[in-house]
Amino acid sequence: xxxxxxxxxxxxxxxxxxxxxxxxxxxxxxxxxxxxxxxxxxxxxxxxxxxxxxxxxxxxxxxxxxxxxxxxxxxxxxxxxxxxxxxxxxxxxxxxxxxxxxxxxxxxxxxxxxxxxxxxxxxxxxxxxxxxxxxxxxxxxxxxxxxxxxxxxxxxxxxxxxxxxxxxxxxxxxxxxxxxxxxxxxxxxxxxxxxxxxxxxxxxxxxxxxxxxxxxxxxxxxxxxxxxxxxxxxxxxxxxxxxxxxxxxxxxxxxxxxxxxxxxxxxxxxxxxxxxxxxxxxxxxxxxxxxxxxxxxxxxxxxxxxxxxxxxx
Numbered sequence: 001x002x003x004x005x006x007x008x009x010x011x012x013x014x015x016x017x018x019x020x021x022x023x024x025x026x027x028x029x030x031x032x033x034x035x036x037x038x039x040x041x042x043x044x045x046x047x048x049x050x051x052x053x054x055x056x057x058x059x060x061x062x063x064x065x066x067x068x069x070x071x072x073x074x075x076x077x078x079x080x081x082x083x084x085x086x087x088x089x090x091x092x093x094x095x096x097x098x099x100x101x102x103x104x105x106x107x108x109x110x111x112x113x114x115x116x117x118x119x120x121x122x123x124x125x126x127x128x129x130x131x132x133x134x135x136x137x138x139x140x141x142x143x144x145x146x147x148x149x150x151x152x153x154x155x156x157x158x159x160x161x162x163x164x165x166x167x168x169x170x171x172x173x174x175x176x177x178x179x180x181x182x183x184x185x186x187x188x189x190x191x192x193x194x195x196x197x198x199x200x201x202x203x204x205x206x207x208x209x210x211x212x213x214x215x216x217x218x219x220x221x222x223x224x225x226x227x228x229x230x231x232x233x234x235x236x237x238x239x240x241x242x243x244x245x246x247x248x249x250x251x252x253x254x255x256x257x258x259x260x261x262x263x264x265x266x267x268x269x270x271x272x273x274x275x276x277x278x279x280x281x282x283x284x285x286x287x288x289x290x291x292x293x294x295x296x297x298x299x300x301x302x303x304x305x306x307x308x309x310x311x312x313x
Contacts, residue, residue, distance in 0.1 A: 148172075205220070217298050
């Protein structure tokens with residue numbers, strides 16, 4: 001009972017924060033909102049000790065040969081600043097007209113998405129926690145592409161329902177990753193309808209998956225995007241939203257990713273998961289200050305243990 005009460009109070013707090021944010025967007029000039037978010041991010045960098053230390057550690061392991069300690073700290077600071085700015089931009093999108101959003105966020109590569117959809121088997125829009133990933137589905141939907149976003153959060157409860165409602169306000173339809181059977185059914189239906197499913201591909205945590213190299217080390221990558229593509233024949237099209245040097249958002253749609261599709265075996269799942277991870281590494285190298293460096297959980301120890309067990313068997 002107490003847990004449910006706390007969850008409901010937290011949900012009310014989030015709703016109140018979102019609504020106050022929407023009010024602020026209506027009455028406060030955007031440049032002041034951006035300045036405020038930068039100030040909060042600067043304070044958060046020092047208060048969020050775990051975020052700071054883990055992000056710096058991960059970035060040092062990945063790009064330490066290219067960046068010195070000062071540059072690494074700077075990249076993490078800007079990354080956090082960009083994350084806080086995401087919420088200002090999301091609040092602006094909640095209050096903006098479709099035409100205004102299309103005007104403010106150019107789309108580069110529409111022809112790649114159209115070519116993939118022309119095959120008639122749907123599109124897996126491969127994305128990441130890069131730039132303003134919250135608005136990728138919004139911009140695609142406003143371009144006329146029926147878009148669904150796969151989210152990894154509980155389907156039940158007031159918080160999930162609240163987030164679903166806010167995503168609908170910015171023209172995004174939600175598919176919950178749990179329960180898996182229902183998520184799979186909905187994803188298959190979206191792709192059979194030749195629509196777009198946005199799948200985030202950079203959650204490198206413990207659990208099940210495929211061991212692949214990432215920045216010269218090992219991560220455990222989710223096999224879901226590769227498995228779904230092989231099962232359905234859907235095109236995999238890298239899609240992400242980044243900021244340019246002036247801070248303006250741009251939605252980038254790359255050409256369809258070439259996958260191995262001859263047999264649909266576990267070997268092909270691993271090969272395609274590797275290709276997806278290689279794509280992510282390339283994009284993160286291009287925009288290191290627009291990615292969430294907290295997401296990596298290196299797996300060298302787990303991989304060594306797995307190899308040892310196989311050798312002993």
